[in-house]
Amino acid sequence: MKKIGYLGPRGTFTEIAAKQAFPEDELIPIRSIPKVIDHAFSKTIDYAVVPIENAIEGTVNVTLDYLIHQKPMPIVASLSIGINQHLLMSPSKNVETYIPRKILSHPQAIAQCHRYLQMHYPEVEIEYADSTGQAAAWLAQHSNEDVCVIANEQAAKTYGLRIAARDIQDYDHNQTRFVVLSAKTQQPITIKNARHLGDKTSLMITLPSDFTGALHQVLSAFAWRKLNLSKIESRPTKTGLGNYFFIIEVDQLMDDVLLPGAIAELTALGCHVEVLGSYPSYSDQSVSAAIKQ
Numbered sequence: 001m002k003k004i005g006y007l008g009p010r011g012t013f014t015e016i017a018a019k020q021a022f023p024e025d026e027l028i029p030i031r032s033i034p035k036v037i038d039h040a041f042s043k044t045i046d047y048a049v050v051p052i053e054n055a056i057e058g059t060v061n062v063t064l065d066y067l068i069h070q071k072p073m074p075i076v077a078s079l080s081i082g083i084n085q086h087l088l089m090s091p092s093k094n095v096e097t098y099i100p101r102k103i104l105s106h107p108q109a110i111a112q113c114h115r116y117l118q119m120h121y122p123e124v125e126i127e128y129a130d131s132t133g134q135a136a137a138w139l140a141q142h143s144n145e146d147v148c149v150i151a152n153e154q155a156a157k158t159y160g161l162r163i164a165a166r167d168i169q170d171y172d173h174n175q176t177r178f179v180v181l182s183a184k185t186q187q188p189i190t191i192k193n194a195r196h197l198g199d200k201t202s203l204m205i206t207l208p209s210d211f212t213g214a215l216h217q218v219l220s221a222f223a224w225r226k227l228n229l230s231k232i233e234s235r236p237t238k239t240g241l242g243n244y245f246f247i248i249e250v251d252q253l254m255d256d257v258l259l260p261g262a263i264a265e266l267t268a269l270g271c272h273v274e275v276l277g278s279y280p281s282y283s284d285q286s287v288s289a290a291i292k293q
């Protein structure tokens with residue numbers, strides 16, 4: 001049985017993703033994203049599961065930055081799951097009349113429900129927690145406090161909280177993509193019971209200096225080889241204002257010819273290229289649901 005670290009405590013969205021990816025292994029909740037990554041890096045766990053990107057809010061910067069700048073490790077799979085946020089309250093409060101003094105949740109969850117909160121609770125104080133599960137666990141232990149939390153249905157069940165309002169995220173098709181990381185193996189993992197969307201190779205590319213047409217040249221190394229890109233994003237190098245590198249996702253696994261050729265061409269241009277992982281990409285959506293679309 002493998003040891004799987006995930007952003008805990010029980011009842012987080014990351015737990016749902018970790019359970020789907022590793023239904024038969026030992027799941028270990030860890031309090032923060034950097035700590036999950038630290039455990040994988042020091043090999044006290046076999047795999048880490050952490051969120052990397054949300055359909056409404058974009059990149060989970062803490063994951064990407066910590067992975068790149070502090071503890072580099074290969075991505076061995078990615079899994080997207082549907083995200084439904086609910087407003088949870090203590091069962092002792094009256095759903096019809098209760099107005100909390102404060103709403104507590106993870107910053108991504110708060111941001112995903114921004115419009116709802118503005119419309120229904122414009123005056124209520126917002127406070128951030130390390131995860132939606134942690135917010136729910138706190139409320140369960142402080143049921144007399146005048147607080148509601150935003151979390152998922154599993155958290156409501158785990159911590160005995162009442163769902164005051166369902167599906168309060170601002171957009172229906174809310175999804176978060178999680179990555180599976182390992183310092184022990186680069187071998188991609190297969191996730192059964194999930195839909196295989198395709199394969200990806202993620203690259204981190206630092207340009208030599210700010211010269212005219214640099215990004216164009218980088219992109220053309222992929223374009224003329226007909227390597228399809230599904231994402232390009234710039235992130236600060238943290239070495240000074242205006243210094244950026246690019247994260248590029250190519251829609252295929254590392255091969256023997258095309259991707260090594262593109263990387264060699266970029267290196268010859270003076271770029272620094274690192275492979276962040278070459279891995280299968282999955283979605284929790286069932287195959288039959290996908291066919292119906």
Ligand SMILES: O=C(O)C(=O)C[C@]1(C(=O)O)C=C[C@@H](O)C=C1
Pocket residue numbers: 007011012013014015051054060083106108109130131132133176
């Ligand atoms: O707080 C949780 O439940 C998490 O698993 C973290 C997280 C995130 O960081 O994006 C995961 C999915 C949702 O987008 C909201 C929060």
